[in-house]
Amino acid sequence: MSCKKCRDCGQTKPASDFFKRAASADGLALYCRECFGLRNAASKRRRQERLGKTMKPYQRRRELPEGMKYCPRCETVKEIGEFGSNRSRKSGLSAYCKPCHNQVIAEHKQVKYGGERNFLLKLRYGVTEQEVERMVAEQGGVCVICLRAPAKHVDHSHLTGLVRRILCFKCNGGLGQFHDDPAVLRLAADYLELRGSHARRMRIEVGAPVFGGPDRVRWDPFWRTRGDSLQSARHYHLRRKYGINDEDAKWLLKVQVGLCAICADHPAEHVDHDHDTGAVRGLACTGCNSGMGQLRDDPIALRRAADYVEGRLVQTVPTPDGGTRLSLTVPDVDPATVPQGGWKEFWEEDGRYRKETLPFDEELDMPTWVGTDEDGAFVYS
Structure with missing residues (x-):
């Protein structure tokens, strides 16, 4: 029919x-x-x-030309290229055009979750915006690692997915660059203090833990003019910024067997130098070099970050009223009572404690080195 x-x-x-x-x-x-x-x-x-x-x-039902689709929200016929994809629909396209779709999704998040931020917190970390605000208040509003920048970024364990604490942007990024590895964080702290294995190797090779620097011309007057041939662009960049040349960089790479001076796991790709003196410490991989920079080239911050990853930095202590609060330093102090910028004295003392105390010291109740007596003998507590 x-x-x-x-x-x-x-x-x-x-x-x-x-x-x-x-x-x-x-x-x-x-x-x-x-x-x-x-x-x-x-x-x-x-x-x-x-x-x-x-x-x-x-x-x-509308009769639409080929390649066109009707959006019921803005009541406009548009080209199918202005619609997103949706595999669950027969047409393979979303019901609304892209601007309307974004508006619908935003309205849905506002009604169901209270906003975009709360939606993302629930999706990624399983916490609400109110819970994050409570954690920030417990910390005194500062990052628990550096104790100087505002706490704004939720940090979580990539192994368990659980939220740890609220950090600043730099500390959160620095942990990521070091792959949350406390051992490498402590190696980086020793490296910055020129007391690690790489510094000992440099003392054997050149008699000092660092070399080069902008002032090199003062003690090596022929260094800048040695050789008459035109050198590479890298040669002049290294000479101007670090006080070394291309040959020095190749020699240092050979001394390090091509590996990072800190982790010794990845290829050494970047010249690392002391930002105060300009002297070169060694060659580092991208992760270690960037991680140290984000943690401000501060050995205390690196050791605090290592303890933070291991769960030894942030402690919960009882209060006189029967409640609890956080403790972020040794010696202990209530974070809520410390004003903005008032962590310096606690920071330095906490740094000394973490430099002298390793994780196994507390676990095995081993004595901690505190100094020397008048006769030069080691004193332990």
């Missing part, structure tokens, strides 16, 4: 304008698609009215 008469509108229309119906003799529905839609809309409207709800007026 190529045509059929609709029982509602009485018009004779092509068979393609009717849905299929197995119960009919001709295999087609009794009503055309347009009338079928009107009947369904009227039936649904009656059901909704019985429930006390209202519906938008029925809109007939």
Whole structure:
């Protein structure tokens, strides 16, 4: 059958304008698609009215040109390129155009989660914005590692997925550069203090833990003019910034066997230098070099970061009223009582404690070195 008469509108229309119906003799529905839609809309409207709800007026199916789609939110016909993808729909396109889709999603997040930030916190870390604010208040508003910058970034363990504490941007990024490895963080602290294995190797090779620097010309007057041939761009960059040349860099790379002077796990790619003196300490990999920079080239911050990763930095202590609070330093002090910028004296004393105390010292209750007596003998506590 190529045509059929609709029982509602009485018009004779092509068979393609009717849905299929197995119960009919001709295999087609009794009503055309347009009338079928009107009947369904009227039936649904009656059901909704019985429930006390209202519906938008029925809109007939639109005949759209090829490559076009209608957005029901802005009620505009647009090209399909302006719609996002949605594999769950038959058309493979989202119901709304991209601007309307973003508005709908934002409204949904606001209604269900209270906003974009709360939605992301729940999605990524399983905490709410109120819980984060409570943690920041417990910390006294500062990053628990550096104790100087505002706490703004949620930090979590990549192994367990659990939230640890709220850090500043630099400390959070520095942990990531060191891959949350406390051993490498402590090696970096020793490296900065020129007391690690690399510093000992440099003393054997050149008689000092560092070399080069902008003042090199003062003690090596022929260094800048040695050789008449034109050198590489890298040679002049190294000479100007670090007081070494390309040959020095190659020699240092050979001394380090091509590996990072700190972790010895990755290729040495970057010249690391002391930002105060300009002297070169060694060659480091990208992670160690960037991580030290984000942790401000501060050995105390590096050791505090190592203890933080191991769960030894932030402690919960009882209060006189029977509650609890956080302790961030040794000696202990209530973070809520320390004003902004008032952590310096606690910072330095805490740094001395962490330099002299290793994780196994506390676990095995081993004595801690505190200095020497008048006769030069070691004193332990």
